[in-house]
Amino acid sequence: MDRIPYTRLVLAAAVAFSAFPFGAAQADAYTDAAGAACERMKSCALEQMGEVPPEMRPMIEASLDGLCVQMQHPENYAGFSRQHPLYDPATACMKSIAGLSCEQMDQQGGETPECKRLNELAKEYE
Numbered sequence: 001m002d003r004i005p006y007t008r009l010v011l012a013a014a015v016a017f018s019a020f021p022f023g024a025a026q027a028d029a030y031t032d033a034a035g036a037a038c039e040r041m042k043s044c045a046l047e048q049m050g051e052v053p054p055e056m057r058p059m060i061e062a063s064l065d066g067l068c069v070q071m072q073h074p075e076n077y078a079g080f081s082r083q084h085p086l087y088d089p090a091t092a093c094m095k096s097i098a099g100l101s102c103e104q105m106d107q108q109g110g111e112t113p114e115c116k117r118l119n120e121l122a123k124e125y126e
Contacts, residue, residue: 030087031072033094038068041110044102086121093118 042064049057071094081087096112097105 028082030082030091030094033091033098034071035068036098037094038064038071040098040100041105042068044105047102086118086125089114089118089121 045060045064049060052060093112093115096114097110100108100110100112
Protein backbone atom coordinates (compact mmCIF):
# COMPACT_ATOMS: atom_id res chain seq x y z
CA MET A 1 0.00 0.00 0.00
CA ASP A 2 1.80 3.10 -1.21
CA ARG A 3 -0.88 5.70 -0.57
CA ILE A 4 -4.55 6.31 0.01
CA PRO A 5 -5.27 9.52 -1.92
CA TYR A 6 -9.01 9.64 -1.19
CA THR A 7 -8.47 9.45 2.54
CA ARG A 8 -6.08 12.38 2.14
CA LEU A 9 -8.77 14.21 0.18
CA VAL A 10 -11.36 13.69 2.90
CA LEU A 11 -8.88 14.82 5.54
CA ALA A 12 -8.09 17.93 3.48
CA ALA A 13 -11.80 18.70 3.27
CA ALA A 14 -12.19 18.28 7.03
CA VAL A 15 -9.28 20.65 7.64
CA ALA A 16 -10.82 23.21 5.29
CA PHE A 17 -14.08 23.16 7.22
CA SER A 18 -12.47 23.29 10.63
CA ALA A 19 -10.68 26.50 9.67
CA PHE A 20 -13.75 28.68 10.05
CA PRO A 21 -16.77 28.86 12.33
CA PHE A 22 -20.04 27.15 11.50
CA GLY A 23 -23.32 26.81 13.36
CA ALA A 24 -27.04 26.05 13.06
CA ALA A 25 -27.33 24.21 9.77
CA GLN A 26 -30.55 23.01 8.24
CA ALA A 27 -31.21 20.76 5.28
CA ASP A 28 -30.20 23.24 2.62
CA ALA A 29 -27.94 23.72 -0.38
CA TYR A 30 -24.72 23.38 1.65
CA THR A 31 -25.87 20.24 3.47
CA ASP A 32 -27.04 18.66 0.23
CA ALA A 33 -23.78 19.54 -1.56
CA ALA A 34 -21.66 18.28 1.35
CA GLY A 35 -23.59 15.02 1.37
CA ALA A 36 -23.06 14.53 -2.35
CA ALA A 37 -19.35 15.38 -2.08
CA CYS A 38 -18.85 13.03 0.82
CA GLU A 39 -20.67 10.18 -0.89
CA ARG A 40 -18.47 10.72 -3.95
CA MET A 41 -15.28 10.71 -1.85
CA LYS A 42 -16.38 7.59 0.03
CA SER A 43 -17.26 5.84 -3.21
CA CYS A 44 -13.83 6.56 -4.66
CA ALA A 45 -12.06 5.57 -1.46
CA LEU A 46 -13.97 2.31 -1.21
CA GLU A 47 -13.26 1.60 -4.88
CA GLN A 48 -9.58 1.77 -4.06
CA MET A 49 -9.88 -0.30 -0.89
CA GLY A 50 -8.63 -3.40 -2.69
CA GLU A 51 -5.15 -1.95 -2.20
CA VAL A 52 -5.65 -1.62 1.57
CA PRO A 53 -4.89 -4.47 3.98
CA PRO A 54 -8.21 -5.99 5.11
CA GLU A 55 -7.51 -5.24 8.78
CA MET A 56 -7.32 -1.50 7.98
CA ARG A 57 -10.61 -1.36 6.05
CA PRO A 58 -12.97 -0.96 9.07
CA MET A 59 -10.83 1.83 10.52
CA ILE A 60 -10.75 3.71 7.20
CA GLU A 61 -14.49 3.25 6.65
CA ALA A 62 -15.22 4.56 10.16
CA SER A 63 -12.96 7.57 9.55
CA LEU A 64 -14.70 8.34 6.27
CA ASP A 65 -18.13 8.05 7.90
CA GLY A 66 -17.08 10.33 10.75
CA LEU A 67 -15.72 12.98 8.43
CA CYS A 68 -18.87 12.86 6.34
CA VAL A 69 -20.97 13.47 9.43
CA GLN A 70 -18.76 16.41 10.36
CA MET A 71 -18.96 17.89 6.86
CA GLN A 72 -22.74 17.49 6.58
CA HIS A 73 -23.52 18.79 10.05
CA PRO A 74 -21.64 22.03 10.50
CA GLU A 75 -23.79 22.86 13.51
CA ASN A 76 -20.78 21.50 15.39
CA TYR A 77 -19.24 24.91 14.75
CA ALA A 78 -20.51 28.33 15.81
CA GLY A 79 -21.79 31.05 13.51
CA PHE A 80 -22.44 29.39 10.15
CA SER A 81 -25.71 30.11 8.39
CA ARG A 82 -26.96 30.94 4.93
CA GLN A 83 -25.98 34.54 5.64
CA HIS A 84 -22.38 33.69 6.54
CA PRO A 85 -19.88 35.01 3.95
CA LEU A 86 -18.41 31.50 3.55
CA TYR A 87 -21.74 29.75 2.96
CA ASP A 88 -21.75 30.14 -0.83
CA PRO A 89 -18.03 29.38 -1.27
CA ALA A 90 -18.37 26.29 0.98
CA THR A 91 -21.37 25.11 -1.04
CA ALA A 92 -19.50 25.69 -4.30
CA CYS A 93 -16.51 23.72 -2.99
CA MET A 94 -18.69 20.78 -2.03
CA LYS A 95 -20.46 20.83 -5.41
CA SER A 96 -17.11 20.89 -7.20
CA ILE A 97 -15.87 17.86 -5.26
CA ALA A 98 -19.10 15.97 -5.96
CA GLY A 99 -18.54 16.58 -9.68
CA LEU A 100 -15.05 15.08 -9.79
CA SER A 101 -14.34 11.62 -11.12
CA CYS A 102 -12.29 9.29 -8.94
CA GLU A 103 -9.37 9.80 -11.32
CA GLN A 104 -9.67 13.58 -10.99
CA MET A 105 -9.78 13.29 -7.19
CA ASP A 106 -6.63 11.21 -7.29
CA GLN A 107 -4.86 13.68 -9.57
CA GLN A 108 -6.09 16.89 -7.92
CA GLY A 109 -6.32 15.76 -4.31
CA GLY A 110 -9.50 17.80 -3.89
CA GLU A 111 -7.86 20.99 -5.01
CA THR A 112 -10.65 22.37 -7.16
CA PRO A 113 -10.68 26.09 -7.94
CA GLU A 114 -13.76 26.46 -5.75
CA CYS A 115 -12.06 24.77 -2.79
CA LYS A 116 -8.90 26.81 -3.25
CA ARG A 117 -11.07 29.94 -3.12
CA LEU A 118 -12.79 28.68 0.04
CA ASN A 119 -9.45 28.00 1.72
CA GLU A 120 -8.23 31.48 0.88
CA LEU A 121 -11.41 33.11 2.18
CA ALA A 122 -11.38 30.93 5.31
CA LYS A 123 -7.98 32.32 6.31
CA GLU A 124 -9.79 35.55 7.23
CA TYR A 125 -11.71 33.61 9.89
CA GLU A 126 -8.82 31.80 11.57
